[in-house]
Amino acid sequence: KEHVYIGIGSNLGDSEQQAADAFDAIDNLEGTRLLKTSSLYASKPMGPQDQPDYINAVCLIETTLKPHSLLKQLQSIELECGRERKGDRWGPRTLDLDILLYGSEHIDTADLIIPHYGMAEREFVMVPLFEIAPTMVMKDGKPIANWVANCSLDGLRRLRA
């Protein structure tokens, strides 16, 4: 079994419900158990601003699924939730599920890069991740606590459970 952190994002439809449904769907994946979920966070879009604010969260699972199998399963969850990609990759979407970390593995293939390439520049990933993994040390050797302490937190708001 491996410990895997998954990022969740949505800014189309009922995003809070989408996130809740995603947690359930992830928990029901074969060989997978949902161990922790962060709060939901409302966040200003990174990239084009002419789209709705996002709902973001991070969850921790333990799974026997290998990275590419987990990726395929997450992509089918996105499709089940009516994933429609309007516009380009920076456009709004009903549900994004990203594998952020898979154990201590480093994977660099065409369809899967782990650790997630942009995570360490994204408050909407790092803050929820810190909430459920406060003692984590990033791959550059810096504690996530330091990163969060130094970020501006503008455009990010924690939703009360």
Ligand SMILES: CC1(C)Nc2nc(N)[nH]c(=O)c2N=C1O
């Ligand atoms: C378009 C881009 C980079 N911007 C985002 N911006 C925010 N706030 N949250 C996201 O999940 C998100 N996802 C994206 O893919």
